Amino acid sequence: xxxxxxxxxxxxxxxLDEVYALREINLEIREHEFVTVIGTNGSGKSTLLxxxxxxxxxxxxxIEIGGKTMTRKRDYQRARYxxxxxxxxxxxxxPDMTIAENLLMAWFRGKKRYxxxxxxxxxxxxxxxxxxxxxxxLENRLDTVMKTLSGGQRQAVTLLMAVLKTPDVLLLDxxxxxxxxxxxxxxxxxxxxxxxxxxxxxxxxxxSMKQAIELGTRTLMMHHGRIIDDICEEERQKLTTDDFLNxxxxxxxxxxxxxxxxxxxxxxxx
Amino acid sequence: xxxWIGSINLGxxxxxxxxxxxxxxxxxxxxxxTIDGTFTTGAAVASILIVDGWNPFLVLxxxxxxxxLAGFITGFIHTRFxxxxxxxxxLVMTGLYSVNLHIMGKSNIPLISNRTVFSILSNLNPGxxxxxxxxxxxxxxxxxxxxxxxxxxKTDFGLTMRTTGNxxxxxxxxxxxVDRYKIFGISLANGLVGVSGALVAQYQGFADIGMGxxxxxxxxxxxxxxxxxxxxxxxxxxxxxxxxxxxIFRIAVALALHIGMNPNDLKILTALFVxxxxxxxxxxxxxxxxxIFNLIQSNKKLSRxxxxxxxxxxxLYILFLSVAPAKTEDEKPRIGLLLANQSSLMTxxxxxxxxxxxKLGYRNGDNCRIIELNAEGDIPTNRTMxxxxxxxxxxxxxxxxxxxxxxxIAKVRDIPVVFxxxxxxxxxxxxxxxxxxxxxxxxxxxMSPIRELLKIYTRMFPGKHTIGTIYDPAxxxxxxxxxxxxxxxxxxxxLTMKEVAVAGTSExxxxxxxxxxxxxxxxxxxxxxxxxxxxxxxxKISRQAKIPIFSNDAERLQDGVLLVYGYEYYVxxxxxxxxxxxxxxxxxxxxxxxxxxxxxxxGVNYDVADQLGIRFPDTIRHVxxxxxxxxxxxxxxxxxxxxxxGNGDREMVLSDSASSFSKGKK
Ligand SMILES: Nc1ncnc2c1ncn2[C@@H]1O[C@H](COP(=O)(O)OP(=O)(O)OP(=O)(O)O)[C@@H](O)[C@H]1O
Ligand SMILES: [Mg+2]
Numbered sequence: 001x002x003x004x005x006x007x008x009x010x011x012x013x014x015x016l017d018e019v020y021a022l023r024e025i026n027l028e029i030r031e032h033e034f035v036t037v038i039g040t041n042g043s044g045k046s047t048l049l050x051x052x053x054x055x056x057x058x059x060x061x062x063i064e065i066g067g068k069t070m071t072r073k074r075d076y077q078r079a080r081y082x083x084x085x086x087x088x089x090x091x092x093x094x095p096d097m098t099i100a101e102n103l104l105m106a107w108f109r110g111k112k113r114y115x116x117x118x119x120x121x122x123x124x125x126x127x128x129x130x131x132x133x134x135x136x137x138l139e140n141r142l143d144t145v146m147k148t149l150s151g152g153q154r155q156a157v158t159l160l161m162a163v164l165k166t167p168d169v170l171l172l173d174x175x176x177x178x179x180x181x182x183x184x185x186x187x188x189x190x191x192x193x194x195x196x197x198x199x200x201x202x203x204x205x206x207x208s209m210k211q212a213i214e215l216g217t218r219t220l221m222m223h224h225g226r227i228i229d230d231i232c233e234e235e236r237q238k239l240t241t242d243d244f245l246n247x248x249x250x251x252x253x254x255x256x257x258x259x260x261x262x263x264x265x266x267x268x269x270x
Numbered sequence: 271x272x273x274w275i276g277s278i279n280l281g282x283x284x285x286x287x288x289x290x291x292x293x294x295x296x297x298x299x300x301x302x303x304t305i306d307g308t309f310t311t312g313a314a315v316a317s318i319l320i321v322d323g324w325n326p327f328l329v330l331x332x333x334x335x336x337x338x339l340a341g342f343i344t345g346f347i348h349t350r351f352x353x354x355x356x357x358x359x360x361l362v363m364t365g366l367y368s369v370n371l372h373i374m375g376k377s378n379i380p381l382i383s384n385r386t387v388f389s390i391l392s393n394l395n396p397g398x399x400x401x402x403x404x405x406x407x408x409x410x411x412x413x414x415x416x417x418x419x420x421x422x423x424k425t426d427f428g429l430t431m432r433t434t435g436n437x438x439x440x441x442x443x444x445x446x447x448v449d450r451y452k453i454f455g456i457s458l459a460n461g462l463v464g465v466s467g468a469l470v471a472q473y474q475g476f477a478d479i480g481m482g483x484x485x486x487x488x489x490x491x492x493x494x495x496x497x498x499x500x501x502x503x504x505x506x507x508x509x510x511x512x513x514x515x516x517x518i519f520r521i522a523v524a525l526a527l528h529i530g531m532n533p534n535d536l537k538i539l540t541a542l543f544v545x546x547x548x549x550x551x552x553x554x555x556x557x558x559x560x561x562i563f564n565l566i567q568s569n570k571k572l573s574r575x576x577x578x579x580x581x582x583x584x585x586l587y588i589l590f591l592s593v594a595p596a597k598t599e600d601e602k603p604r605i606g607l608l609l610a611n612q613s614s615l616m617t618x619x620x621x622x623x624x625x626x627x628x629k630l631g632y633r634n635g636d637n638c639r640i641i642e643l644n645a646e647g648d649i650p651t652n653r654t655m656x657x658x659x660x661x662x663x664x665x666x667x668x669x670x671x672x673x674x675x676x677x678x679i680a681k682v683r684d685i686p687v688v689f690x691x692x693x694x695x696x697x698x699x700x701x702x703x704x705x706x707x708x709x710x711x712x713x714x715x716x717m718s719p720i721r722e723l724l725k726i727y728t729r730m731f732p733g734k735h736t737i738g739t740i741y742d743p744a745x746x747x748x749x750x751x752x753x754x755x756x757x758x759x760x761x762x763x764x765l766t767m768k769e770v771a772v773a774g775t776s777e778x779x780x781x782x783x784x785x786x787x788x789x790x791x792x793x794x795x796x797x798x799x800x801x802x803x804x805x806x807x808x809x810k811i812s813r814q815a816k817i818p819i820f821s822n823d824a825e826r827l828q829d830g831v832l833l834v835y836g837y838e839y840y841v842x843x844x845x846x847x848x849x850x851x852x853x854x855x856x857x858x859x860x861x862x863x864x865x866x867x868x869x870x871x872x873g874v875n876y877d878v879a880d881q882l883g884i885r886f887p888d889t890i891r892h893v894x895x896x897x898x899x900x901x902x903x904x905x906x907x908x909x910x911x912x913x914x915x916g917n918g919d920r921e922m923v924l925s926d927s928a929s930s931f932s933k934g935k936k
Contacts, residue, residue: 079446083444094432094436094440095436097432098503101433105429105444110444113446119424
């Protein structure tokens, strides 16, 4: 479904604060794979997702989605195939529009928008059904302005919007990080339900080791712009959180990780 | 009554512009300044096409297209080159100034004798008050526009447009090219502004290069008023609010004029109002911290109430004014005096008018009433002031300057209009000849006597010379005067002219410098407001480079000019007073021919002559009617020459010339 070959991305190239955000990334993700991505701060996880979504163009390398070359396609041109949920719950919805209007915008993802009014009763009842899946009593608040919802509710609606028109690829970038644990768990449940329900190909960045192992079918570990580990389904099933940490140790032994990194990883993931 | 309905009509016409600003400001969160230019562009395109014989309704879609093209350019610059919207707007607006001048070919296009949307409309009038009939027709149009725009913003396309402004990141993630929608929205907004300009030009009877200046602030004020009055999320209510805001704003302007406020103060009040409302809405919206914000927030209810009470009392006051019978103070004549700005041309004319009226036995406030208004340089205001004078039930209207006269004759048909200090009444279609003119209009006019000035120059400096001149093509009168200048030059083959055009007073010094560098022998200055207002810059260069200045402006002799030959605008006012007197005594303005200015001042400055090492020949010394010597100005008293005496001064100077200029030009 996704094929990334030899992708490099440098920020502020040539200047003092030059950052190598992605180095020689080669990655192939098959259809219906649900990949979780972990790594330290600044290791390039968001950049990887941005490159797939087309919000950022790589300096070199190529990107294929669903068999089509997308390297030079802008984000809005890829939106037909790729949908995304951001970390910031305020980024995924239009605050001054109603829930129904937001859903309509998502319903038209990747399609042409005409000067006709299609937000009619039928459309609304369809949205109502969809909203009831969230289990947040939002189905009766279609005409509520988005900004009056809580962060968790907004993130749930964003998630629904991302899958409303089934995408080929779903990108989730720490989409629960800004939520309280209870709401986060709720959104994670929804994520699982949608991804398995629609049989989506998904990439999910997370800082929770638990999520990384429990969710999905495959886990990538990133560091300094590289994918330093790629753990497949079978291997993952045998892993516990501790095993994961030991894995970090192993990597250190192979001199891929510095002691300070282990420290940060431990702090972040346990 | 006229004043209020007139301002409702203006409000309707400006509502198109306000809706444009609503789109850029409320949907895309930046006020698009391009509209200051686009408004004029719409007016310019409409006017030249109407003069060209186009159907006045057909020019509206053309104005829309041209306006949206300007908007497209702003949108393109803004999105493609990632230039801030405000800056992109300023860039395009600045560029549009030149474009507009090119489209118009001159700075002002009169439309009063052309078929306009409003003349067609008035032909269909079943016999109602003209403004009321227009208001009814416009109200119908506004309802249609309101419904269409609101519906459009509710369509899938319109919703996407709104989301593009509300959350660009999110909508891009859903497959929308934010740039394209933004460009579309800015184009649509400017298209509407173009239509607004085209309509206002037809309504006020002319297009003028300066008519769009400051539009953005007025437009913002309308949007903000609308928002404050109609608080709602519904598109229908919001767009209605914008239309209402535009009308309320225009009524507020009329009200301010009505209570005698200076239009100059109106501008700072508008600016302050917009500022305060924006601060307030920030405080409402984002829960900001700080003493002001806290105050506003804690008084949210109070301020809403204050606003409501303010608007209500304003409305009641207007209602009272329009219902209350106009105070027709006994029988004394009421004279409306309308000035375009505060320049010396205006004030001298005004003083001459007042003084001569007194001599003729009219004592203001006693046996007559003179109601004076000044548009303070804002062109559309002239129109509102004419409306205001109509509500004052004046018996006669005196308009000083071309802009005021244009506004007056476009509107007033049933009371006499006497103009003064107009260069050429024929270009503004007040008439076709001195005796064949609009039946209710007469007045005093005259083009700068440039040919005579050149004559004096060649008399002082015989032989081949290069002369230089500076002018600002943005003024209608300048265009007229320059054409005269070029024609006059053909009589003096020994003179070569170098001319420099400027846009505004700040460019004048450079222009003078560039002429000095071209080794000109003299500056010959026509009457151009920009140059008159920055004469000091020319004088500075004149002193440095030892180049004398000859000017058509009689009033600046003492300011470093070597020689002046020009009209006394004080006398223009005196002449106007005599015309007013004749009309009040029962003469029909249709039978009173237009008059030329009667008094010319020929002034010489001995101090400047000394500095430049120039000696005036005796022929000139003896005929000069004003001299400046040892820092003192000596001038003959300004009196009107007796009837049929002709131009005494002129003849004195030019008596020995073969051709007689005193016959005047056709
Ligand atoms: N637009 C940008 N301009 C400059 N540098 C950037 C930009 N975006 C990311 N970077 C840099 O690139 C590197 C990778 O950033 P990225 O956001 O991909 O990290 P991440 O793995 O998502 O980190 P986190 O866990 O904190 O979200 C970081 O050093 C970051 O500072
Ligand atoms: Mg990140």
